[in-house]
Amino acid sequence: MRALDKTLPNPAAQQRLAGDHPAALLASQTPKSAWARLSLWATFALLLAALLWVFWAADALHERADVAHRAMSGATSGIAPSASSAATNPSALVAQGQYLARIGNCALCHTAPGGPAFAGGRAIATPFGAVMSTNITPDPNHGLGRWTADDFWRALHHGKSRDGRRLSPAFPYTSYTLVSRTDADALFAFLMTVAPVAQASAPSTLAWPFNTQAALAVWRALYFWPQNNIAPEPASAAAAPGAAPSGEAPAALARGAYLVQGLGHCTECHGTRGPLGGLQSGKTLAGAVLPGTPWYAPSLQRADEAGALSTAHTVALLQGNTAHQGFASGPMAEVVLHGTQHLRQADAQAIAAYLQSVAQPAKAPTQVELVKASPDPRAAKLYEDQCADCHGKDGQGQPGAYPALAANRAVLLDKPNNAVLTVLHGGFSPATARNPRPFGMPPYLLTLSDAEVAEVLTHVRTSWGNHATGVSELQVQQIRRVQAAH
């Protein structure tokens, strides 16, 4: 009002403005109203503080309850740790930790591009800003040099740092909480043997208030509970008739569940998240678009997405073997390259068995008479000129080199994101021990327009028996824009 008084000498104009503007209306009322307003704000602030305290306390309670529970139950967890003789043999413990670090892919996030291993500095994209990974080498000042195995266990199991600060869930302790104490100790023993690097961690770029301990307390109270047992997850899928493979040893299934939900932290990408970034209960393998990129991590349950087709197929994909005409692309290619290709056969089999057990049975194909879309000669020509040499005239692919496009689930996902990204950016399958010399696809980002990418993908998704939705120019444009901003 004071500002208005100065700039508006005309009382009528003042009146009009004061009448129009709710803030001005409040300010123009009596001192009693001002008190009322003040007490309103004070009440609001008190309520907020109380709410925050409730969240804070709830979060703290989670940890206390878990500690008490573990003490009472003798700290044995119902999960399937990597049993070995490691506990009594230090070098075996380190070797086991090295294996676990590899399949859990610690180095991928905890190493900056071109930087020293485990020294941190890679930016992890979240919807709230980038979280910078930390130095987990044994450097005493910047790394874990002063940590104990107990501290390390607390970070994995409770998501808290050595000094008690809450850690950002970009470090996926929501999954690691399931890692057994034995495996945590092995990981710690291994990390203590890597070369220490005196490199400070760069600060994260999270926006306020997401960079505060209070925000983390709220988030954790809502979405994080320390866990000691694998939840029967995802609900009911295993009970679906015909879904569970008969004769799978329960131990293998438990081990697979442990690796998928715990150390492998598969749910962190494949799980569907709510608006605040918490994993939604019962949807931990239901598929999600990754934060910061348009890549879509497909459902690991749905038969029409990436639900397990057979144990052999899953094992081949994880181990980077292209013999089964499928391979990981996008961010999953890095997971295969640095992590899952190193899975021991028994572990790969266990993961495959577990994923098989949660796969939903394929729906019977809908008996709808498909109206054949009028063939677009322009799109067909585009396919013939740009794609057919490698992927085949009829989308049949080239075994071991170029994937088939006919009946390829990755091409036919409801969300065309991955197909669009592959056309725009090209790519190689991961260069693994089982596929050391992969074939590549050139990028079309600079040679095809958005409209052409849409046309050719629509052609691919509706030809040779493919019945997916078409792709629009707008979709291509949006995906191109998000990826360019990343």
Place this chain on the structure above:
Amino acid sequence: MAVGLCTLGLSGQAAVFEDSMAQRTLACTGCHGPQGKSGPDGYYPRLAGKPAGYLYNQLRNMKDGRRHYALMEGLLTPLDDAYLRELAAYFSALEIPYPPPSAQSTDPTLLARGQTLVRKGDAALQIPACVQCHGTTLTGVQPSTPGLVGLPRDYLNAQLGGWQTGQRKAHAPDCMAAIARRLSDADVHALTSWLASQNVPQNAQPAPRKPALATGAAAIECGSAP
């Protein structure tokens, strides 16, 4: 469309699949072409016949963030070190003739200054002669120093500019960054004008080793070509 066809270097006939490195590297030659090629966002340099160590270093530089080009970074992400070395060795062994130089400035003063910088350097400005490291014939030196002839002027300008601004980096000590920062814009212009006007000798190969140091010249420490 025409652009797309050319990018793959295909004639329009259905290509026959072969289990070869040429087939595997269609993802590379699509843009780079056999002799290097201009694209909508810049020049994709020739790969054929460059020293394998140089090509490998560039692949690592792209992957490790010392050089920046998003499409390259994305393509290299799922590849391991052994395959990067194999790719480098493959392109290094290709013998493909160089195109004739495109028309360049005929300003004799400019070209003379360029030639002097390349052949003799400028001691007063602490600029060594290019030939000291890149070879007397400027076709590169094994295993890790690239040739400077057979490249378009715009590409050379862009690389020197990249070194001056820190956009392009190499392993420390980054000798080219230090040298590029001593070059004035006029000298960059002179140098690249002369280099781009040179014919590449037939059967050009990188020299097996560096030429002997000229009298008075100081040895240069380079992290990427030790």
